Amino acid sequence: MAALVFAWPLGGRADEVPAFSLQGFGTLGLARTTSQEARFVRDLTQPTGAGRQWDGRIDSVLGLQANWQFSSSLEFVAQAVSRFRYDQTYTPELSWAFFRYDPNPQLSLRAGRLGTEFFMMADSRMVGYSYLPVRPPGDFFWYLPFLGIDGADVAMIFPVGEDVLRGKLYYGVSDANIPLADRQWKIDGSKMAGGYVDYQSGPWLFRVSYANILFSNDMPIDDILGRTLPPGMAAQARSFLAAANTRSHYYSIGVIYDRGPWQVQLMLNDINQGSQIFQSSKGGYALVGYRVSAYTPYFGYSRIFSDSRGNTLNPVVARIMADSHVDQYTTILGVRWDVARNIALKAQWDGIHGQPDSIFPYRLETDAFKGKLDVFSVTMDFVF
Amino acid sequence: MADLVVVVNARTGVAVMTRNEIVNIFFGRYRQFFNGIEAQPVDLVDANPDRARFYSALVGKDLSDVNAYWSRQVFSGRMQAPPRVNTVDEVLRWVSTHPGGIGFVDLSKADARVRVVYEFNP
Numbered sequence: 104m105a106a107l108v109f110a111w112p113l114g115g116r117a118d119e120v121p122a123f124s125l126q127g128f129g130t131l132g133l134a135r136t137t138s139q140e141a142r143f144v145r146d147l148t149q150p151t152g153a154g155r156q157w158d159g160r161i162d163s164v165l166g167l168q169a170n171w172q173f174s175s176s177l178e179f180v181a182q183a184v185s186r187f188r189y190d191q192t193y194t195p196e197l198s199w200a201f202f203r204y205d206p207n208p209q210l211s212l213r214a215g216r217l218g219t220e221f222f223m224m225a226d227s228r229m230v231g232y233s234y235l236p237v238r239p240p241g242d243f244f245w246y247l248p249f250l251g252i253d254g255a256d257v258a259m260i261f262p263v264g265e266d267v268l269r270g271k272l273y274y275g276v277s278d279a280n281i282p283l284a285d286r287q288w289k290i291d292g293s294k295m296a297g298g299y300v301d302y303q304s305g306p307w308l309f310r311v312s313y314a315n316i317l318f319s320n321d322m323p324i325d326d327i328l329g330r331t332l333p334p335g336m337a338a339q340a341r342s343f344l345a346a347a348n349t350r351s352h353y354y355s356i357g358v359i360y361d362r363g364p365w366q367v368q369l370m371l372n373d374i375n376q377g378s379q380i381f382q383s384s385k386g387g388y389a390l391v392g393y394r395v396s397a398y399t400p401y402f403g404y405s406r407i408f409s410d411s412r413g414n415t416l417n418p419v420v421a422r423i424m425a426d427s428h429v430d431q432y433t434t435i436l437g438v439r440w441d442v443a444r445n446i447a448l449k450a451q452w453d454g455i456h457g458q459p460d461s462i463f464p465y466r467l468e469t470d471a472f473k474g475k476l477d478v479f480s481v482t483m484d485f486v487f
Numbered sequence: 488m489a490d491l492v493v494v495v496n497a498r499t500g501v502a503v504m505t506r507n508e509i510v511n512i513f514f515g516r517y518r519q520f521f522n523g524i525e526a527q528p529v530d531l532v533d534a535n536p537d538r539a540r541f542y543s544a545l546v547g548k549d550l551s552d553v554n555a556y557w558s559r560q561v562f563s564g565r566m567q568a569p570p571r572v573n574t575v576d577e578v579l580r581w582v583s584t585h586p587g588g589i590g591f592v593d594l595s596k597a598d599a600r601v602r603v604v605y606e607f608n609p
Contacts, residue, residue: 128562168562180564199564208519208526211565218563226563233559260517265507267517303516305507306546363547394549441551444533486558 122172130231132162132482141468146245150282160187178203189282214255221314223357231484237451240388242405272298292319306362314353318346331419349377364394381427382409403435431457446485453478494601496588504604528569529581529590541591544607
């Protein structure tokens with residue numbers, strides 16, 4: 104987009120190649136909650152989050168993207184993002200770095216480091232300017248710590264009269280760490296595969312998607328087990344809770360209506376975990392926004408619950424398994440104000456109603472946690 | 488205020504289009520004409536008031552909604568937005584010099600180099 108400001112066409116005219124462009128996006132955000140008994144995070148890649156004090160860490164992000172267009176069908180894209188991440192630093196990460204080759208308008212091939220669309224819009228989660236609420240509805244997105252793969256994807260487009268059918272397949276290997284209290288779970292080397300089918304008809308977009316991940320490593324619980332259980336039982340617990348070489352499956356459907364002042368989204372997911380250490384879950388959200396001049400008030404509702412399973416008499420194992428339990432719903436109310444070109448201000452309230460044992464989404468929760476809290480957020484999103 | 492029309496390169500062989508076909512091309516959903524020729528859309532800069540008129544008439548959207556849409560496409564590496572030019576004259580030059588050129592101009596500005604394929608009802 105030429106108006107995303109920096110563009111240096113090397114040839115002189117905007118359409119001549121090769122061309123290089125530099126674009127960026129960012130969010131300055133503050134959030135606070137009404138509970139000091141747990142830290143609220145944007146997603147599980149963050150090791151700690153907001154409490155009663157205004158906290159700028161969870162939503163603030165800065166991204167920079169360079170595009171090299173070699174010809175009308177060949178492009179290289181690299182994107183670096185700095186955000187509060189698993190090791191409590193803002194170390195920039197290479198979120199995208201890929202070649203794209205579009206031999207014709209119906210086929211697009213990409214290879215390199217790619218964002219994954221585990222669920223609809225999951226590959227643009229960090230670009231606050233691109234969506235209505237402060238952050239993608241948490242009950243749907245927070246436990247998707249899989250931001251990208253080193254791999255390849257292929258997208259195909261088929262016109263159906265005036266409608267458009269689009270399909271995509273991807274495969275790759277993760278390169279990520281997920282923070283767990285004072286340690287990190289390395290999921291690098293985990294293989295991910297997935298795909299989706301979109302059907303776009305005028306203002307309506309329907310999507311069915313599927314993805315899976317084959318975890319490469321166990322969760323880092325060996326020392327806990329070794330410290331709290333006799334050796335024989337520890338070994339038993341370790342194999343009972345093994346995550347390595349288990350596969351988790353992610354199914355989702357979504358509908359978007361986007362025309363005139365209306366923006367409506369409805370999405371549902373079903374996550375089937377392959378290991379005993381995680382609980383399978385179902386989630387969903389609905390979001391409705393209506394634009395009135397520069398203001399778009401929105402209202403949303405999200406829900407997630409997991410199935411307790413794999414009964415165990417061992418209290419240490421039971422405690423570890425209970426860590427992935429979730430059962431809560433959230434009411435979302437907010438407004439987006441497009442205050443200037445390429446700048447949006449947002450203010451949002453999230454009312455979270457969970458059971459006291461709904462602790463999977465949070466960090467540093469204490470035994471006094473009641474499962475209920477309000478989250479207040481203000482952000483400034485921009486692109487340049 | 489005169490009516491906006493959508494124009495294509497006169498040699499594309501396209502005589503008439505529907506609103507959904509135009510939406511598909513300008514939003515990058517599907518950039519091909521019915522006869523297989525690749526569509527090459529050109530857009531205007533925000534500062535040109537015809538841009539806001541065009542998207543308002545086409546999909547009822549404010550420019551910030553359109554720009555938000557493109558930021559999702561660009562930063563998820565899916566595609567770039569159509570190139571943007573400053574003036575109607577540049578739109579006409581683009582459309583007439585690209586085999587699949589398509590743009591929007593005031594009806595009164597459309598000349599023999601381009602063919603009108605869609606008119607917005609006032």
